[in-house]
Amino acid sequence: MDTSIFLTHLKSYVDVPEEEFRAFLTLLVPLQLKKDEHFYRAGEVPRYSPFILKGCLRQYVVTDNGDEQIILFNEEGNWAGQVGSMRTKTPTNVYLQALEDCEILGITLDHIDLGMARFPWYQRYFLKKYPADHARLLEQANRLKTESPETLYRQLLNERPSLVLRLPQYHIANYLGVRTETLSRIKNKIARR
Numbered sequence: 001m002d003t004s005i006f007l008t009h010l011k012s013y014v015d016v017p018e019e020e021f022r023a024f025l026t027l028l029v030p031l032q033l034k035k036d037e038h039f040y041r042a043g044e045v046p047r048y049s050p051f052i053l054k055g056c057l058r059q060y061v062v063t064d065n066g067d068e069q070i071i072l073f074n075e076e077g078n079w080a081g082q083v084g085s086m087r088t089k090t091p092t093n094v095y096l097q098a099l100e101d102c103e104i105l106g107i108t109l110d111h112i113d114l115g116m117a118r119f120p121w122y123q124r125y126f127l128k129k130y131p132a133d134h135a136r137l138l139e140q141a142n143r144l145k146t147e148s149p150e151t152l153y154r155q156l157l158n159e160r161p162s163l164v165l166r167l168p169q170y171h172i173a174n175y176l177g178v179r180t181e182t183l184s185r186i187k188n189k190i191a192r193r
Contacts, residue, residue, distance in 0.1 A: 049081025
């Protein structure tokens with residue numbers, strides 16, 4: 001597996017000595033996930049927090065009426081874990097499913113803690129990254145509740161255009177909370193401008 005995207009990601013937050021990066025990689029497990037396979041399901045305590053080297057996954061919940069609602073897409077260069085669930089040993093209420101074949105580096109909670117004890121740069125990274133991710137998720141959840149589907153789609157086009165190109169329209173529509181036909185109308189409206 002090519003881990004250069006992981007090193008680039010880490011270096012965007014902290015300085016990482018090359019030799020220590022190689023040692024740190026021994027704490028992670030290389031995993032493959034086939035399209036449509038689940039990494040974890042609601043009701044489970046995830047074993048690993050996954051860093052995505054290749055592919056795209058969706059995090060979703062199942063509503064009270066049995067419908068799936070996508071809450072987040074996770075692409076290359078991002079974590080998709082439920083570290084809080086892992087730390088408290090509380091089952092997650094979220095599903096994580098591959099939308100494409102994926103290559104992942106998984107880390108257990110014990111190895112997260114060991115990494116922070118052995119590598120000061122990883123502790124600094126974790127202390128920067130975890131609160132930033134939490135704030136981003138809260139902001140995204142707020143946007144999903146308050147913004148119009150058209151505004152959300154425009155933001156998706158501006159911030160993550162690769163998703164619009166690589167994912168089926170029904171996944172994008174589900175994420176926006178609209179039907180596929182409504183998304184088609186939004187796309188047509190934007191194209192006419």
